[in-house]
Amino acid sequence: MQTIKAAVCREFGAPLVIEEVRLAAPGMGEVEVTLDAVAICHSDIHYAEGAWGGVLPAVYGHEAAGVVTATGDGVRAAAVGDAVIVTLIRACGSCASCASGRPVLCETSRDGSKGPLSTADGAPMEQAMACGAFAEKVVVDQSQIVKIPADMSKEAACLLSCGVITGVGAVVNAAGLRPGQDVVVIGAGGVGLNAIQGARIAGARRIVAVDMTEQKLEIARSFGATHGVLATDTAPWRRAYKALGGRGADAVIVTVGAIPAYEQAANYLGRGGRAVLIGMPHSGAMASYEPVMLAALGQGMVGSKMGDVVIQRDIPWMVDLYRQGRLQLDELISGRWKLEEINEAFADTRSGSAKRNVIVF
Numbered sequence: 001m002q003t004i005k006a007a008v009c010r011e012f013g014a015p016l017v018i019e020e021v022r023l024a025a026p027g028m029g030e031v032e033v034t035l036d037a038v039a040i041c042h043s044d045i046h047y048a049e050g051a052w053g054g055v056l057p058a059v060y061g062h063e064a065a066g067v068v069t070a071t072g073d074g075v076r077a078a079a080v081g082d083a084v085i086v087t088l089i090r091a092c093g094s095c096a097s098c099a100s101g102r103p104v105l106c107e108t109s110r111d112g113s114k115g116p117l118s119t120a121d122g123a124p125m126e127q128a129m130a131c132g133a134f135a136e137k138v139v140v141d142q143s144q145i146v147k148i149p150a151d152m153s154k155e156a157a158c159l160l161s162c163g164v165i166t167g168v169g170a171v172v173n174a175a176g177l178r179p180g181q182d183v184v185v186i187g188a189g190g191v192g193l194n195a196i197q198g199a200r201i202a203g204a205r206r207i208v209a210v211d212m213t214e215q216k217l218e219i220a221r222s223f224g225a226t227h228g229v230l231a232t233d234t235a236p237w238r239r240a241y242k243a244l245g246g247r248g249a250d251a252v253i254v255t256v257g258a259i260p261a262y263e264q265a266a267n268y269l270g271r272g273g274r275a276v277l278i279g280m281p282h283s284g285a286m287a288s289y290e291p292v293m294l295a296a297l298g299q300g301m302v303g304s305k306m307g308d309v310v311i312q313r314d315i316p317w318m319v320d321l322y323r324q325g326r327l328q329l330d331e332l333i334s335g336r337w338k339l340e341e342i343n344e345a346f347a348d349t350r351s352g353s354a355k356r357n358v359i360v361f
Helices: 042-049 154-161 162-172 190-202 214-224 237-242 259-268 291-296 312-323 339-350
Strands: 001-009 019-023 030-040 061-071 083-085 118-119 139-142 145-147 183-186 207-213 225-228 249-254 267-276 302-305 332-335 356-360
Touching: 001 259, 001 291, 001 339, 019 139, 030 083, 030 154, 030 339, 061 139, 061 154, 061 237, 061 267, 083 154, 118 190, 154 162, 154 312, 154 332, 154 356, 162 249, 183 190, 190 207, 190 214, 190 259, 190 291, 190 356, 207 214, 207 237, 214 225, 237 249, 237 302, 249 259, 249 291, 259 267, 332 339
Parallel strands: 183 207, 183 249, 207 225, 249 267, 267 302, 332 356
Antiparallel strands: 001 019, 019 118, 030 061, 030 139, 030 356, 061 083, 083 145
């Protein structure tokens, strides 16, 4: 048992507390990763605010990259010294979802309060999202890591753990976009920009970004959007129709958890189009639709968790795209912060101006 520094949530809605916590050695099939970087996702903030409940005290953080510094028995995915990405996708490999190629929906339950973390005096501590990466080190299951080139920037690599695979995967895997089709992306934040990149990489004809400010739309264009529409406009889907040449989109990707975005998503769809829902509203929030239009026009709506990725298949592909200069990662980083500055980094992320803030160790 070793002691490490971590940012701990002890009260929902209160600032995180930097304190010493205990980290157990890796057990069977587990690896210890000493972290170099961890990005801040809006999901971490929502959890810390109590939006989805949970157990406290807890350590959040799930977009991480570092180096393997210890392994338990039976580990084949990596060896000590390997550079890796750490994800929250913990897959048993044998349940129905894993066996059918959907490890992000693994059905094997896990109690995070019985994981490798404990308080300085030995009391239970939640390893949130099976990661607990707002800390100097993590111990995770080998199914959660992917090896990366040793010379790849960990600050860039950590973004692949969630925001990038969720956005790109939603377009490529969930929407099944084909070259020449049209896409509307609602929300040009961290995940939305990656959905835009995914559409560009997949060969979309036109990509319309929808957001609240012209500044965000301009950033969206730098990642591949061909058009921008202000969500504050009256009936913004009409502007999107015009941008698409008088037709609806083949795919609409909703990357924000705002209920109006969910309720309006179908308005952007063309005949036979599909809305892919990524953003996570708070528990209890409700949206409504006019289902007759979905049925009459052959449209569909589907949720997508983590871009429906298979990390050992999809992340190496995205790493290669990055090294070719076809996937923008460095450009996603808005700011670099120390662990001790995590509350300031949270505040900057909440403001909506940041693409991705990264804690650098």
